[in-house]
Amino acid sequence: MKNQCVHNSELSHADIVHLLTDEPASQLYARADEVRQAALGSDVHLRGLIEFSNICRNDCLYCGIRRGNKGVKRYRMGDDELVETARRAVEIGFKTIVLQSGEDMHFDQDRMSRIIERIKQMDVALTLSIGERDYSDYEAFRNAGADRYLLRIETTDVDLYHRLNPGMSWQRRNECLLMIKELGYEVGSGIMVGLPGQTVESIAGDLLYLKDLGVDMAGIGPFIPHPDTPLANEQGGSLEMALRTMAVMRLLLPDINIPATTAMESLHPQGRIMALKAGANVVMPNVTEGEYRRLYELYPGKICVDDTPLQCRTCIGMKIQSIGRTIGQGKGGHIRSASSA
Numbered sequence: 001m002k003n004q005c006v007h008n009s010e011l012s013h014a015d016i017v018h019l020l021t022d023e024p025a026s027q028l029y030a031r032a033d034e035v036r037q038a039a040l041g042s043d044v045h046l047r048g049l050i051e052f053s054n055i056c057r058n059d060c061l062y063c064g065i066r067r068g069n070k071g072v073k074r075y076r077m078g079d080d081e082l083v084e085t086a087r088r089a090v091e092i093g094f095k096t097i098v099l100q101s102g103e104d105m106h107f108d109q110d111r112m113s114r115i116i117e118r119i120k121q122m123d124v125a126l127t128l129s130i131g132e133r134d135y136s137d138y139e140a141f142r143n144a145g146a147d148r149y150l151l152r153i154e155t156t157d158v159d160l161y162h163r164l165n166p167g168m169s170w171q172r173r174n175e176c177l178l179m180i181k182e183l184g185y186e187v188g189s190g191i192m193v194g195l196p197g198q199t200v201e202s203i204a205g206d207l208l209y210l211k212d213l214g215v216d217m218a219g220i221g222p223f224i225p226h227p228d229t230p231l232a233n234e235q236g237g238s239l240e241m242a243l244r245t246m247a248v249m250r251l252l253l254p255d256i257n258i259p260a261t262t263a264m265e266s267l268h269p270q271g272r273i274m275a276l277k278a279g280a281n282v283v284m285p286n287v288t289e290g291e292y293r294r295l296y297e298l299y300p301g302k303i304c305v306d307d308t309p310l311q312c313r314t315c316i317g318m319k320i321q322s323i324g325r326t327i328g329q330g331k332g333g334h335i336r337s338a339s340s341a
Contacts, residue, residue, distance in 0.1 A: 047096040083118045098128075099115075099127070216333075260272035272319070289308070293307075
């Protein structure tokens with residue numbers, strides 16, 4: 001019976017634990033790849049990622065840009081600079097722009113709304129990844145044209161969440177995701193795999209949470225200890241467990257968007273290609289320019305910090321084609337299949 005559960009998208013908690021621990025990895029990855037191909041075809045969608053501020057009001061123990069890290073050289077793009085960076089990304093072919101930052105409240109409701117309106121004039125899909133906000137902010141950003149919002153739950157182990165995110169509330173994070181969903185965004189969330197104190201049973205619960213939430217995108221990444229954080233000496237997550245978790249996510253939600261995360265490539269030179277072969281269908285090349293690329297260091301070993309945006313896009317495009325996949329030509333939103341509608 002256990003060998004059959006890999007073919008069933010209605011997986012129980014026990015089934016997921018089995019897949020994460022005992023199922024042969026090659027079999028799990030192959031099945032996830034089959035499910036991805038059947039649901040979504042061969043397209044890999046590219047998102048241009050702009051990391052526009054590394055200033056953050058939070059003090060998460062695992063994050064390199066945490067408020068308490070005094071060794072970070074902080075930066076914040078100007079409004080015009082940010083919009084111009086997006087324009088250059090569109091010029092080299094990106095149809096989706098992702099704006100990511102720490103929780104920098106300099107970018108308040110009015111400022112962020114104006115930036116969104118300017119970028120949306122470029123005929124692109126726009127994703128925000130700027131953390132927890134009030135309902136009125138989320139509503140204003142949606143009205144200004146934002147299409148998608150990424151907010152990782154990180155873990156559904158509430159005690160673990162509170163230990164790793166001092167001063168924050170898991171319940172508040174969950175409420176923010178529900179607000180985003182209510183407002184009609186495409187909802188992106190995700191988890192970190194290999195956190196200190198995290199169990200396989202907890203990861204299984206995380207995946208079921210993401211399924212129940214009905215996410216449109218799920219990002220799965222390994223925990224990589226940053227030397228300037230309180231978790232510097234922890235072991236960190238394994239690439240295999242991150243890939244297994246991502247593959248099970250694909251089995252649970254066959255038609256959602258799942259990125260091959262750059263953190264995976266920080267652990268292995270072919271990490272993103274391995275992820276694309278195990279169920280992923282999205283890549284988010286960094287289109288941030290200059291020194292900013294190096295300064296937005298959530299974890300050590302960040303890839304491509306010396307490359308230009310065009311070099312990044314060309315490189316990943318060649319890798320995608322080398323495995324027989326195609327680069328998606330549209331905006332790559334979540335188009336739900338009849339079975340999941």
